[in-house]
Amino acid sequence: MAKKRMTVLQKLLDFSGIHPERLRARWVSSAEAAEFVREITEFVEDIKKIGPNPLRRRKAA
Amino acid sequence: MSAKIKEAVRALLAGGKIKGFLGLKRENGHILPHLFTDPKELDQLSLGDWRRPGEARYPLNQILIQLAIEYPNDTFAVLVRGCDERGLRELFKWQQLREDRVILIGLGCPDELAKACECEKPFPDSLVDGPRGEKAGSQKVAHVNEMDLDTRFQFWKAEFDRCVKCLGCRNVCPMCFCKECTLEEANLIDTGEVPPANPTFHLARALHMVGRCIDCGLCEEACPADIPLRTLYKKVADIVSETFGYKTGFSTEEKSPLNMIEVK
Numbered sequence: 001m002a003k004k005r006m007t008v009l010q011k012l013l014d015f016s017g018i019h020p021e022r023l024r025a026r027w028v029s030s031a032e033a034a035e036f037v038r039e040i041t042e043f044v045e046d047i048k049k050i051g052p053n054p055l056r057r058r059k060a061a
Numbered sequence: 062m063s064a065k066i067k068e069a070v071r072a073l074l075a076g077g078k079i080k081g082f083l084g085l086k087r088e089n090g091h092i093l094p095h096l097f098t099d100p101k102e103l104d105q106l107s108l109g110d111w112r113r114p115g116e117a118r119y120p121l122n123q124i125l126i127q128l129a130i131e132y133p134n135d136t137f138a139v140l141v142r143g144c145d146e147r148g149l150r151e152l153f154k155w156q157q158l159r160e161d162r163v164i165l166i167g168l169g170c171p172d173e174l175a176k177a178c179e180c181e182k183p184f185p186d187s188l189v190d191g192p193r194g195e196k197a198g199s200q201k202v203a204h205v206n207e208m209d210l211d212t213r214f215q216f217w218k219a220e221f222d223r224c225v226k227c228l229g230c231r232n233v234c235p236m237c238f239c240k241e242c243t244l245e246e247a248n249l250i251d252t253g254e255v256p257p258a259n260p261t262f263h264l265a266r267a268l269h270m271v272g273r274c275i276d277c278g279l280c281e282e283a284c285p286a287d288i289p290l291r292t293l294y295k296k297v298a299d300i301v302s303e304t305f306g307y308k309t310g311f312s313t314e315e316k317s318p319l320n321m322i323e324v325k
Contacts, residue, residue, distance in 0.1 A: 004304075004305070005268065008268060008297075008300055011300045011304070015213065016213065016260050017214025017216065017217055054211070054214050
């Protein structure tokens with residue numbers, strides 16, 4: 001169910017002009033530290049590539 | 062055009078099959094929802110045609126839910142356009158109304174209305190009167206799809222910034238039947254702020270419309286700020302159709318992909 005919602009929300013974000021990759025859901029157990037680190041590092045790198053969040057820019061202005 | 066509908070309702074009322082017919086009535090120059098219980102009243106029946114065909118529309122299904130709560134053992138007939146019929150199918154599946162307590166009196170929409178609505182199916186299967194119109198493609202969604210990401214962001218930001226949080230879109234919605242609403246949950250949507258969190262407020266509502274919105278367009282009609290809500294919810298319908306192959310309101314059996322009652 002959560003996965004279905006995520007899929008829809010990602011596409012909705014895209015339609016609203018927000019990069020869909022800003023939203024990501026992954027299933028990682030508390031016993032999988034390495035997996036968790038890898039996912040988060042990857043996410044941070046991807047977000048940096050996408051650049052600053054347009055919503056944040058708006059608040060500062 | 063209302064002759065066949067009047068005839069059908071008259072027969073139902075005379076046969077004692079229904080407690081009343083929920084339709085529209087013309088009174089003192091206005092068109093209002095009305096529960097017809099006496100065949101004599103049918104002279105005042107209106108199909109909502111005013112300056113334009115179908116201009117006066119009301120969320121009759123929403124009123125029907127209230128009637129069903131008050132009179133759970135009675136059967137009512139209701140005037141439905143294509144969108145209303147789709148709505149009833151979903152409401153039956155979401156268990157908000159009992160299918161055996163509702164009789165559909167179907168009205169097909171004229172081309173002009175179908176085009177203005179960019180309607181997927183401008184006539185109900187329970188057609189009593191009116192045309193079986195053609196499906197009209199949606200240019201409004203395509204127009205936004207064609208923009209690049211940043212232009213889309215600016216477009217929706219400007220639209221949502223006009224929101225005065227009147228909640229008219231939710232209040233008029235025949236598919237909004239929740240007793241508690243996310244939009245009024247202070248922990249999720251900040252209160253005391255206009256416009257409400259942009260775009261969170263509108264996207265929260267859009268996400269909740271998955272498998273519910275039947276594209277009647279009443280939200281956009283009700284919006285005092287002219288936010289193109291219908292374009293947003295039409296996109297929701299497109300996403301649901303592309304992702305899950307589900308077309309809201311078209312099936313009487315298959316449930317919405319986000320229907321929590323579904324057990325797999």
